[in-house]
Amino acid sequence: xxxxxxxxxxxxxxxxxxxxxxxxxxxxxxxxxxxxxxxxxxxxxxxxxxxxxxxxxxxxxxxxxxxxxxxxxxxxxxxxxxxxxxxxxxxxxxxxxxxxxxxxxxxxxxxxxxxxxxxxxxxxx
Amino acid sequence: xxxxxxxxxxxxxxxxxxxxxxxxxxxxxxxxxxxxxxxxxxxxxxxxxxxxxxxxxxxxxxxxxxxxxxxxxxxxxxxxxxxxxxxxxxxxxxxxxxxxxxxxxxxxxxxxxxxxxxxxxxxxx
Numbered sequence: 001x002x003x004x005x006x007x008x009x010x011x012x013x014x015x016x017x018x019x020x021x022x023x024x025x026x027x028x029x030x031x032x033x034x035x036x037x038x039x040x041x042x043x044x045x046x047x048x049x050x051x052x053x054x055x056x057x058x059x060x061x062x063x064x065x066x067x068x069x070x071x072x073x074x075x076x077x078x079x080x081x082x083x084x085x086x087x088x089x090x091x092x093x094x095x096x097x098x099x100x101x102x103x104x105x106x107x108x109x110x111x112x113x114x115x116x117x118x119x120x121x122x123x124x125x
Numbered sequence: 126x127x128x129x130x131x132x133x134x135x136x137x138x139x140x141x142x143x144x145x146x147x148x149x150x151x152x153x154x155x156x157x158x159x160x161x162x163x164x165x166x167x168x169x170x171x172x173x174x175x176x177x178x179x180x181x182x183x184x185x186x187x188x189x190x191x192x193x194x195x196x197x198x199x200x201x202x203x204x205x206x207x208x209x210x211x212x213x214x215x216x217x218x219x220x221x222x223x224x225x226x227x228x229x230x231x232x233x234x235x236x237x238x239x240x241x242x243x244x245x246x247x248x249x250x
Binding site for chain 1: 131132133134135136137138140142145147150151152154155157158160170171172173174217218221224225227228230231232233234235237
């Protein structure tokens with residue numbers, strides 16, 4: 001095959017849409033950073049989400065097998081513990097590798113752009 | 126104010142939804158990397174998008190003022206040149222700063238997770 005090597009150079013097919021959505025990226029990053037799990041309230045607080053929004057995204061992530069949710073009691077009060085699953089951790093790390101590539105490409109492009117901007121007659125920032 | 130400093134720690138409110146959407150992130154990264162602009166065909170090729178998908182996302186970006194589209198002729202054939210606008214470049218760089226923070230948080234969390242995993246009794250990868 002002699003396919004042009006630039007085909008899809010900026011396609012980022014590995015940016016898993018399930019993880020890339022902003023609220024779910026917040027939830028998963030919080031859960032990866034708290035491997036023992038987080039209560040619903042703490043997670044809501046860290047992600048700046050409403051109850052309804054967090055519930056909806058947790059359901060999507062649970063149905064996809066990325067997050068495990070255990071409902072129980074803490075000092076006689078209902079308590080929901082959310083944890084990232086082994087599959088969730090694996091997919092998050094795969095996603096992260098692509099995100100790092102985007103940041104590298106973008107940072108390189110932005111630097112190049114700063115070099116070229118004066119030649120295009122734009123005022124420096 | 127004595128607001129808990131962890132409020133919204135992982136919210137990433139600066140992840141501009143207009144730019145974060147995967148196809149539009151591809152388009153804008155391609156255009157930042159090619160400051161002189163790209164023809165429709167080259168852009169489609171770099172982003173791995175169909176004609177319809179690219180047209181739709183370009184329209185969204187143009188209406189938001191992030192991209193400029195010039196229709197003209199190149200050797201008597203219709204040619205569409207797409208360029209990122211000054212406003213688009215500014216918003217892309219703001220977005221990139223937040224994306225870099227996500228990657229730093231995520232990489233730190235993933236490292237922490239690797240340290241803690243054996244203590245949770247999980248088999249090492």
